[in-house]
Amino acid sequence: NVTSALAFVPYQSTPTYSATKAALHSFSxxxxxxxxxxxxxxxxxxxxxxxxxxxxxxxxxxEHAMPLDDFLTEALDLLREKPDAKEIVVERARFIRDAVATGTYDDVLAMIAGS
Ligand SMILES: NC(=O)c1ccc[n+]([C@@H]2O[C@H](COP(=O)([O-])OP(=O)(O)OC[C@H]3O[C@@H](n4cnc5c(N)ncnc54)[C@H](OP(=O)(O)O)[C@@H]3O)[C@@H](O)[C@H]2O)c1
Known part of the structure; x- marks a missing residue:
């Protein structure tokens, strides 16, 4: 299932998109x-x-988005390295995915809101 980093910290300009991705994470x-x-x-x-x-x-x-080829290369490398992974998270999405665990949720929420 393809969710998004926005499943983990929402972007206020795409509230429905962010919410459906959070739901898809839960469903998965x-x-x-x-x-x-x-x-x-x-x-x-x-x-x-x-x-x-x-x-x-x-x-x-x-320029604020990751080049598609770079994303595909890193994501497929992760899949090869960890074929049993529950989630495939490239480095660029990691700080958003882990915002709750690292105690940075409010800062990341504000950063995304300002982007
Ligand atoms: N790009 C990002 O920044 C980003 C970030 C996080 C997550 N994602 C997720 O990655 C996935 C792919 O997105 P993408 O960035 O690759 O977007 P994309 O290049 O716009 O591709 C979207 C694909 O979905 C198909 N599609 C759209 N509406 C459809 C419908 N109603 N029924 C069947 N197919 C439909 C399109 O088909 P046609 O070509 O025929 O229109 C197209 O192949 C999405 O789930 C998106 O939410 C993307």
């Missing part, structure tokens, strides 16, 4: 456990991109 967590419990052999991996240069939100040329 439950689905992973259900499928493991049913012994299906189906693995649920959550892809957590940062801003990437694609036509989504018209940011294909934005």
């Amino acid at each position: 967590e439950s689905l992973r456990i259900q499928l493991a419990g049913a012994d299906t052999g189906v693995q649920v991996i959550e892809m957590v991109p940062p801003g990437v240069q694609t036509p989504l939100f018209g940011q294909q040329d934005s």
Whole structure:
């Protein structure tokens, strides 16, 4: 499932998008456990991109978004290195993904709001 770093800290200009990504994160967590419990052999991996240069939100040329080729290379390398990973989080998305755990949530929320 493809969520977003915004699943973990929302962007106020895309409230519905951020909320649906948070919901998809939650759904993926439950689905992973259900499928493991049913012994299906189906693995649920959550892809957590940062801003990437694609036509989504018209940011294909934005210097604030990650070049698509760089994102794909890093994400696929992570998948190869950790085929059992629950989440694939490239370095650029890590500080957002871990904002709650690192106690930086309010700062990251304000930083994204100002971006
Ligand atoms: N780019 C980012 O910064 C970013 C960050 C975090 C997460 N994501 C997530 O990454 C995923 C891919 O996004 P992207 O950046 O690659 O965007 P994208 O380049 O705009 O691609 C979106 C894709 O979704 C398809 N699509 C759109 N509406 C659809 C619909 N109603 N039914 C079926 N297909 C539909 C489009 O098909 P057509 O080409 O036929 O229109 C296109 O292939 C999304 O889930 C997005 O939320 C992106």
